[in-house]
Amino acid sequence: xxxxxxxxxxxxxxxxxxxxxxxxxxxxxxxxxxxxxxxxxxxxxxxxxxxxxxxxxxxxxxxxxx
Amino acid sequence: xxxxxxxxxxxxxxxxxxxxxxxxxxxxxxxxxxxxxxxxxxxxxxxxxxxxxxxxxxxxxxxxxxxxxxxxxxxxxxxxxxxxxxxxxxxxxxxxxxxxxxxxxxxxxxxxxxxxxxxxxxxxxxxxxxxxxxxxxxxxxxxxxxxxxxxxxxxxxxxxxxxxxxxxxxxxxxxxxxxxxxxxxxxxxxxxxxxxxxxxxxxxxxxxxxxxxxxxxxxxxxxxxxxxxxxxxxxxxxxxxxxxxxxxxxxxxxxxxxxxxxxxxxxxxxxxxxxxxxxxxxxxxxxxxxxxxxxxxxxxxxxxxxxxxxxxxxxxxxxxxxxxxxxxxxxxxxxxxxxxxxxxxxxxxxxxxxxxxxxxxxxxxxxxxxxxxxxxxxxxxxx
Numbered sequence: 001x002x003x004x005x006x007x008x009x010x011x012x013x014x015x016x017x018x019x020x021x022x023x024x025x026x027x028x029x030x031x032x033x034x035x036x037x038x039x040x041x042x043x044x045x046x047x048x049x050x051x052x053x054x055x056x057x058x059x060x061x062x063x064x065x066x
Numbered sequence: 067x068x069x070x071x072x073x074x075x076x077x078x079x080x081x082x083x084x085x086x087x088x089x090x091x092x093x094x095x096x097x098x099x100x101x102x103x104x105x106x107x108x109x110x111x112x113x114x115x116x117x118x119x120x121x122x123x124x125x126x127x128x129x130x131x132x133x134x135x136x137x138x139x140x141x142x143x144x145x146x147x148x149x150x151x152x153x154x155x156x157x158x159x160x161x162x163x164x165x166x167x168x169x170x171x172x173x174x175x176x177x178x179x180x181x182x183x184x185x186x187x188x189x190x191x192x193x194x195x196x197x198x199x200x201x202x203x204x205x206x207x208x209x210x211x212x213x214x215x216x217x218x219x220x221x222x223x224x225x226x227x228x229x230x231x232x233x234x235x236x237x238x239x240x241x242x243x244x245x246x247x248x249x250x251x252x253x254x255x256x257x258x259x260x261x262x263x264x265x266x267x268x269x270x271x272x273x274x275x276x277x278x279x280x281x282x283x284x285x286x287x288x289x290x291x292x293x294x295x296x297x298x299x300x301x302x303x304x305x306x307x308x309x310x311x312x313x314x315x316x317x318x319x320x321x322x323x324x325x326x327x328x329x330x331x332x333x334x335x336x337x338x339x340x341x342x343x344x345x346x347x348x349x350x351x352x353x354x355x356x357x358x359x360x361x362x363x364x365x366x367x368x369x370x371x372x373x374x375x376x377x378x379x380x381x382x383x384x385x386x387x388x389x390x391x392x393x394x395x396x397x398x399x400x401x402x403x404x405x406x407x408x409x410x411x412x413x414x415x416x417x418x419x420x421x422x423x424x425x426x427x428x429x430x431x432x433x434x435x436x437x438x439x440x441x442x443x444x445x446x447x448x449x
Binding site: 010011012014015018019020021022023025026029030031032033036037040041044045047048050051053054055057058059060 | 396
């Protein structure tokens with residue numbers, strides 16, 4: 001079933017995903033080498049990428065004075 | 067969420083953060099070079115460059131290597147011998163007495179195949195050791211470690227309370243909102259939120275595992291008293307032997323007893339790791355996980371026979387697994403670089419948190435700002 005229109009997403013969805021991804025990234029490199037390391041690198045690079053994306057898309061304009 | 071509940075979480079976040087921030091900054095700043103300790107050691111020449119073993123060469127007899135190490139430090143007794151995972155070398159720690167603490171130990175590094183003594187500084191000297199002590203116990207031993215552990219736990223509480231506050235603040239804002247064009251305080255607040263959430267899982271795990279690591283000494287002592295004490299009681303009333311059976315044979319027996327593993331280090335009698343009557347040959351595996359999970363093989367130093375192969379208790383396994391998760395040294399250079407970047411982002415979270423505290427205004431105004439979902443954050447800045 002799809003989400004009803006105008007239903008706000010929970011703000012905790014992103015933190016939950018980030019926590020799960022971080023744990024997968026931390027454990028992955030611990031359980032093996034090779035592809036397990038690569039999974040870990042990709043996850044942490046993606047997390048840093050989230051900040052870079054937010055920085056690039058930052059709102060720089062000033063609100064007009066009322 | 068009720069305003070009173072929100073206010074309570076705000077105060078928890080504010081005070082847990084304030085108390086731990088300065089110490090967390092110290093830990094993040096000192097932790098940064100420690101991530102690259104090995105690489106810095108090679109670049110500065112502190113760690114010896116070890117020639118690869120010649121084809122077909124056989125490792126030197128371990129007893130001979132120990133004797134060569136002892137010749138470097140006359141009057142010392144052997145404490146530990148360990149193998150380097152990355153080069154054909156072994157280290158031998160010696161000291162004036164069997165229970166010499168690490169800061170007073172001497173170290174000799176020898177080529178495993180030629181027996182050559184390699185020029186290397188002591189592990190407990192130099193800038194990196196200074197940084198390491200700052201990071202682990204601020205030079206005051208166990209009380210310093212436990213204090214830093216308490217700060218790490220406060221950091222974990224600050225992270226949890228920060229996530230609780232993040233929800234109502236962000237409920238009308240898209241993820242990653244960063245408003246740098248309005249007030250400076252709003253820009254720092256958004257930056258604090260974005261960085262705090264991006265580093266959330268990593269910082270929480272590194273904080274908690276750091277707190278667990280500060281319990282290393284009490285946990286090791288508990289293990290020595292409980293598990294090793296059980297074996298030591300069989301030797302009650304007998305003094306520590308003066309002559310030891312061959313170490314080389316002892317390690318060969320340990321290898322035969324644990325065929326899927328390799329020796330990581332050996333503790334000599336009296337060091338606290340294997341009682342007064344045993345070599346403790348600590349075996350490990352060769353995957354990132356199993357190389358942290360030691361299996362001690364206790365070998366009687368008089369008879370040279372295996373006495374026991376005890377399983378490490380759960381709390382020691384937890385401690386050993388928490389070490390890589392704190393240090394980030396288990397996924398190659400890319401993970402180290404990412405670890406360092408996440409460390410830098412955490413420093414930015416701490417610095418932005420401090421800035422927000424300096425520009426704080428009243429608690430009521432901040433709680434109102436969160437209640438109104440961050441949409442009037444500018445108004446708070448004007449107070």
